[in-house]
Amino acid sequence: MAAGGGAPADSWMRTPSWAVRIRGADGEIAGAGILLTPDRVLTCAHVVDRTADRMTAEFVGAADRSVPAVPARLDGDAYVPETRDADGDPSGDVALLRLERPRPAEDSVRLRKLSTSTREVRMYGFPYEHNGGIWFRATAVGGCGRDGQVQLVPASPGELASPGCSGAGVADSDTGEVIGMVLSGQEDRHGNRFTFMSPADTIVGHLPRLESVTTGLSGLDPRLRSTSDDVVPGLLDEPFAQRLAAWLSDDGSRVKISVVRHGDAARESTLRRAITLADRESRPPVSVDRAFLDPPGTVPSVGGHDLAVHASGRTSARIAERIAERMGLWQRPEDPPLDRVRAAKGTLNLVVVGVDEAVDPPAVLDLLAVLRAGGSRLLLVFRTDGDCCRRARDQLLVRPARERRARLVDRLREITGPLAGELHERLSAVVPQDARSFGRELDRELVAAHAALADLLRADDRDRERDREGDQEQDRERDREGDRHHGPGPGADPDRYERLADRVAGRLGTSLAELDRLRDRRDELTGRLRSYQVLLQHRLQGEEDPAVDDLYLRAHALLSARPCDVREAEAAVDAYTRRVDGYGDDRGHGGYDDHPGRDGYGDHPGRDGYGDHPGRDGYGDRRGGGA
Structure with a gap:
């Protein structure tokens, strides 16, 4: 019930x-x-x-x-x-x-x-x-x-x-x-x-x-609900409100870390206002109207967060229980809430205020790391820019961003190295059907992948230099400003580069599959040509036909060329096989079907289109028969 x-x-x-x-x-x-x-x-x-x-x-x-x-x-x-x-x-x-x-x-x-x-x-x-x-x-x-x-x-x-x-x-x-x-x-x-x-x-x-x-409990902690005092003129920190609204409207950043000190009335009021406006149940009805008179860019999307909790005085276990309850993870109450959150399939947009005022801040950060790894988005507010805030930046922003960049670097190296090598190896074997556009588009994509890889590697170098210099003052300033997402350095956009990697890898995979089909078709045509040559040798019984020999030599040359134009080679093989089939019609033979067991190689041991005659490759030493 x-x-x-x-x-x-x-x-x-x-x-x-x-x-x-x-x-x-x-x-x-x-x-x-x-x-x-x-x-x-x-x-x-x-x-x-x-x-x-x-x-x-x-x-x-x-x-x-x-x-x-x-x-x-x-x-x-x-x-x-x-x-x-x-x-x-x-x-x-x-x-x-x-x-x-x-x-x-x-x-x-x-x-x-x-x-x-x-x-x-x-x-x-x-x-x-x-x-x-x-x-x-x-x-x-x-x-x-x-x-x-x-x-x-x-x-x-x-x-x-x-x-x-x-x-x-x-x-x-x-x-x-x-x-x-x-x-x-x-x-x-x-x-x-x-x-x-x-x-x-x-x-x-x-x-x-x-x-x-x-x-079910409300998605908004009562301590974070905006009050009438928050609408006093001058209590809106507009730049901060715009950053909050951007995150709550899903600006693409997974984690946002801000510092709102006690006594900073404008930032505290702005924070409560943004969280309340984003709450489905608590937002004022007028806020859904486009004519809402608050400054542009400061009104977040309704439903911008699934849960907003105040961590002050709470344990990590209590916060985890609140998250599990909001996500509907009560089926196994005997399991610790952190384990239930870790095993969850779903995600949520979570706001946590006063992370550094929890009973056990390190454990809260571990909980948040689990949520981040599962795909949830996090807006975290600290009261000071001390050790807890810096650890959060490292654990939830810097380290994941670098790990993500490392994975992306490995992937782009795979694309521009082994996969590109496989492509060139296939292109040296067969000609793609639309050779001009095929090569032009792939070359452009691979050039972009090389440029992205170089950009990411430069970002790695900048990070190593920054680590050596220990630029902690820059970290503190970023925290005071409410930071933004710490990505892989200026100019390196991991979202864009991941989309590029997906696109290039997909196109390479499709192209390699197409070239493999062409190569397989070339091999099929080669076998067909050889079997028809054996059939022709049987039918001619030592006679020669220069015209059909020319057809064979053309088909053989096209199939042997590297790269092979498979469509042209297929047309040449078809011309040859039609001529050979014509011999069967002219002489009363029915082609393959009137030779039981003969599959193009016959029942003669060693006869593979070259026979057991040394030097005979279809048009070599013709003593006793010819091709």
Whole structure:
């Protein structure tokens, strides 16, 4: 049972009791809903709009296999219509219905607040073709828009949420907990198919009364929530706010480290403001409007963090437990929370304030290193730029960046060395089909790979020089400014170079495979030419035909050339074999088929197209026969 009543979707083999099919006054299916209490159903506002205020809630997962139909109406003012700002970003679209007759309490389900990043989910909706209900699978890939909505990518093209699915519950595949509600499914002009959901935090932000039917802790530590005092003019550190907003809007940096000292009212206020604006549940409604009057670039994306915790006075174990709870890692409570976090498949965007004020800061850093290695993004705030902060920079920024760069250097060396060597070896053997563009494009890519490798090696040299000089003052200044990502030196962009390496390695792999196919085809043609030569020798019985000999010599020369133009050689071999086959037609022979067991080499030991006659290579010593 879910906490507080209602069962999660613990089995995908049966229809969930909380799934509701909603019909309008015309009897048509308007959408879906979620039974949150015996007499309350959550759905989309646009589903209510379609029903002409006369709705029937049908419970397709009832225990007695019947489908009870209960009249429903809007529950007072619990209605937040979908609105779109000037950029077309949607917001709202949630509503609560009241049933005329209650349903069994055990049929209801509570919403669960969980992080949504990279989470596999299922939805139970009522599309027209399956109006009895069907599961759809998807993966949550990230937030979108200003309202904290989450984009879902269908597991297969046919699993896009379609009309009849709006308002459906979104259940976490691992835990069965209902973590949100389907809003809509869309297909863009390029054929890309998407589904969007509103997670539990966003729903509660729109309808605070649903807090009582929601489990899971808030993603925002109360000590980090912005207050009315934070809006005092002059308390906004605009450059700091812009850096925070950039990270919370996913500027591409995995880890950001900042120093906010006690007593620095502007930076403390700016930090609380950014964290609150990025929280789905706590952000003020006006912040989702493009007309929000705060300075440009200082308003982060809603949903920019999954969890923001205050580490002051807390142990690493308590922080790990909080993270595990937010990620839904409670299936093995006997395991230490750090082990559960380490084994987790998912990731999250985590904010930790006061890292150096935790009970055991080194252990907290070890926990954060585990999260970073698993793909999570980290915004870490220290109160001083002391040893703990410097260790964090080394452990979470400098060392991983250098290790990443070392892996990239090794990969680029492999690409520009052995793989490029294999390519040139293949090119010396066969001619690619589009030789001019083939060579030009690959040469350009390999030149770029060589340049990237040289740039990364120069960054290595700069780092070694910096280490020798022990530039600690530069480190402190960087920390005071809130640092940014410590990458592989100026000018060396690992993200760009990794994309380059992926592209070049992929193109090299495709090119090598193409050249290998051509080389294999060349070898097949060589064998075919030899077998037909043996067949011709048998048919001519010592006679000579200069014309067919010329065809053979041309094909042989083309196949022996390096590099070999396989298409031209294939045409020459085809011309020769057609001529040889013509001998069979002219003389009443049926080619291969009238020689049982003869596969082009015959049943004569040693005859491989050259025979057992020394010096005969198809056109050498012709005593007694010829080619």
